[in-house]
Amino acid sequence: MTTQTILITGCSTGIGYRAAVMLKQRDYRVIASARKTEDVTRLIDEGFEAVQLDLADSDSIQNAVKQVIALTDGKIDGLFNNGAFGQPGAVEDLTRDVLREQFETNLFGTHELTNLIIPLMRAQGNGRIIYNSSVLGFIAMTYRGAYNASKFALEGLVDTLRLELHGTNIHLSLIEPGPISSDFRKNAFALYQKNIDPANSPHQQTYQNMEVRLQKKGPAVPFTLPADAVVQKVIHAMESKRPKIRYYVTFPTYLFGYLKRVLPTVLLDYLARKV
Numbered sequence: 001m002t003t004q005t006i007l008i009t010g011c012s013t014g015i016g017y018r019a020a021v022m023l024k025q026r027d028y029r030v031i032a033s034a035r036k037t038e039d040v041t042r043l044i045d046e047g048f049e050a051v052q053l054d055l056a057d058s059d060s061i062q063n064a065v066k067q068v069i070a071l072t073d074g075k076i077d078g079l080f081n082n083g084a085f086g087q088p089g090a091v092e093d094l095t096r097d098v099l100r101e102q103f104e105t106n107l108f109g110t111h112e113l114t115n116l117i118i119p120l121m122r123a124q125g126n127g128r129i130i131y132n133s134s135v136l137g138f139i140a141m142t143y144r145g146a147y148n149a150s151k152f153a154l155e156g157l158v159d160t161l162r163l164e165l166h167g168t169n170i171h172l173s174l175i176e177p178g179p180i181s182s183d184f185r186k187n188a189f190a191l192y193q194k195n196i197d198p199a200n201s202p203h204q205q206t207y208q209n210m211e212v213r214l215q216k217k218g219p220a221v222p223f224t225l226p227a228d229a230v231v232q233k234v235i236h237a238m239e240s241k242r243p244k245i246r247y248y249v250t251f252p253t254y255l256f257g258y259l260k261r262v263l264p265t266v267l268l269d270y271l272a273r274k275v
Helices: 014-025 037-045 058-072 096-124 145-164 184-195 204-215 227-239 251-262 265-274
Strands: 005-008 029-034 049-052 078-081 127-132 170-176 246-248
Touching: 005 014, 014 029, 014 227, 029 037, 029 058, 037 049, 049 058, 058 096, 078 096, 096 127, 096 145, 096 170, 127 227, 145 170, 170 227, 184 204, 227 246, 246 251, 251 265
Parallel strands: 005 029, 005 078, 029 049, 078 127, 127 170, 170 246
Antiparallel strands: none
């Protein structure tokens, strides 16, 4: 197999970083990207080709794609849209600006980047576009409304794009992980502190419990898997002749995927409130 080139977003830590490492070990040409310049420098020092890419900044996205095209002569076999974050908080405590920030990265930036890569894949006659979604892309859970909404929207956009790209030999896959060991909770807690005012919220008591969970060391819930479990799905989506449309990763994702199909909404709501 000839060396394949893949662009990965959100490579500073967690799933994106492990994807960069594991795919490079499989002889992929990895173009890693990160939002902060110091993370880009670290990735380069570790031997990666890396570019600065902030999904919340259109200029950054366009400059990054120009660099990628220059590095690869415009040949991109795969795009792993991994970069994202989660803003905690009750829906009624989310301002318009906070919700917009969530969508800028998780949806709008991902959409813009993908639309810049698709013409390259059309020109070469093939490609794989993989999205790191979430169990929260098809099941809503309390106090995760901003993230829920961004991932629900992402899945709707991807499902539509998949239909529109039929016959192009560009395959789209959604990965829906569930609980994965990463810095996700640490970053979410910083955003909670920045954007939520628990003292003036009717959800004040619940926020106290949330703060404990977000600051807990190690896995916060059962069935948490390492980031490598997600990367294995990325590898399948890149290398299989028939990549799946959706990849479940953890037990909670399989469970809720099944329950969503068989339970009435009122019972599903009851379970979601208990999680």
